[in-house]
Amino acid sequence: MRKKLLRGFLTILLFVVLLIYLYPLILVAINSFKTFSEITTNVIALPSRITFENYAEAFEILRYPNLFLNTFIVTLTGTAGVVIISSMAGYKLSRTRTRVSWAIFLICIAPMMIPFQSFMIALVKVAKILSLIGSTYGLGIIYWGLGVPLSMFMYHGFVKTIPKEMDECAVIDGCPPFRAFFRIILPLLKPVTVSVVVINAMWMWNDFLLPLLILSGEKKALTLQLAAYNFFGQYKIEWNYAMAAVFLTIIPAIIIYLVLQKQIIKGMVTGAVKA
Numbered sequence: 500m501r502k503k504l505l506r507g508f509l510t511i512l513l514f515v516v517l518l519i520y521l522y523p524l525i526l527v528a529i530n531s532f533k534t535f536s537e538i539t540t541n542v543i544a545l546p547s548r549i550t551f552e553n554y555a556e557a558f559e560i561l562r563y564p565n566l567f568l569n570t571f572i573v574t575l576t577g578t579a580g581v582v583i584i585s586s587m588a589g590y591k592l593s594r595t596r597t598r599v600s601w602a603i604f605l606i607c608i609a610p611m612m613i614p615f616q617s618f619m620i621a622l623v624k625v626a627k628i629l630s631l632i633g634s635t636y637g638l639g640i641i642y643w644g645l646g647v648p649l650s651m652f653m654y655h656g657f658v659k660t661i662p663k664e665m666d667e668c669a670v671i672d673g674c675p676p677f678r679a680f681f682r683i684i685l686p687l688l689k690p691v692t693v694s695v696v697v698i699n700a701m702w703m704w705n706d707f708l709l710p711l712l713i714l715s716g717e718k719k720a721l722t723l724q725l726a727a728y729n730f731f732g733q734y735k736i737e738w739n740y741a742m743a744a745v746f747l748t749i750i751p752a753i754i755i756y757l758v759l760q761k762q763i764i765k766g767m768v769t770g771a772v773k774a
Contacts, residue, residue, distance in 0.1 A: 524749075531742035538738045553743035561726045561744055567751075569635050570722040573710070574703045576639025581646040581699050582692060588647070589654025590684060594666065604655060611648045615708070623712050633717040638710060642703055650695045657691040658684075697759050701752045723748040 530538050531553055532546040557563075592604045622641070623632075631637030661684065669679035685692070707724045714720045727748050730741035 527742050527745055530738065531746050533739060533742075535737065535739045538742075553739045554747065557730075557740045557743040557747060560730075560740065561723065561747070563723075563747060565719075566721060566723045566726050569720055570704060570724075572635045573639045573642070573722060574700050576636055577642030577646065577703045578696055578699045580640065580643040581650050582695055584643060585647045585650035585695065586654050586685060586688060586692065587680065589651045590658050590680060590688075592651075593655045593658035594663070604651075608648045608652045610645075611652070615645070619708070619712060626713060632713055633720055635714070635720050635722075638713045639703075641709065641713065642699075645709075646699045646702070650699065653691050653695055654688065657688060661687050693759055697755060701756060704752045705749065 526542065529545060530542060532549050532551075533553075534550075537544070537546060588607065592600050592607075626632050626637065626641055629637075631641060665683055665687070666679065669683055674682070705724065707728070710722045710725055711728075714722065714725065723744075727741065727744040730737045730744055
């Protein structure tokens with residue numbers, strides 16, 4: 500009886516916590532169907548009638564297909580680079596058990612503890628020197644350096660779950676190191692790869708500050724997040740269009756997370772246990 504009461508109490512508690520976390524998203528969804536006057540009158544109330552005019556207008560103002568493509572290019576370029584670099588580095592450093600490799604590993608993951616705001620000005624200057632400013636592909640390349648430390652840490656722990664005999668068999672069969680990695684080892688890293696892909700893709704898709712620093716001067720290269728910010732003017736905020744634009748921006752990330760959430764948890768837990 501006590502176990503049932505405790506389980507029921509925990510269920511209610513978790514449900515309340517869930518509502519607290521989802522409350523901002525719920526408000527965005529509700530207000531995206533309201534008119535501007537209804538939002539300014541009562542932000543919590545339900546809309547008098549459900550209309551998709553805000554979504555249609557926001558879709559047109561944002562130039563959604565073009566900006567969706569820009570955001571997709573940035574996310575794809577950044578995530579692909581992070582996966583390739585971090586998987587190879589994590590695998591090599593995990594298999595090489597020396598003090599030097601351990602020191603290199605610590606140096607590579609140390610940037611996780613450095614706040615982005617402390618080096619963002621220097622990063623922009625370096626990006627300008629390398630001609631990465633104003634380019635969606637340039638922004639994706641910049642994400643490589645920011646996303647690799649955490650991803651490499653995850654791969655480093657997960658590689659330990661793969662027997663070394665797999666490497667030895669590849670060597671005996673005369674398989675070159677790079678081919679052995681991509682044909683044998685990388686497919687075995689699928690659980691943690693899914694976690695790395697989703698974590699980085701959601702971060703890059705929803706990021707605002709770095710695109711603002713790198714792409715703010717190029718209207719054709721803007722991402723959805725930067726375009727949605729245009730609804731928040733200095734003297735007037737178009738709340739009805741802004742709410743619809745925000746929801747259009749975050750829907751793809753939510754769908755990806757919901758579809759792959761089991762693989763995300765599996766990859767992170769396994770890597771953490773074996774690290």
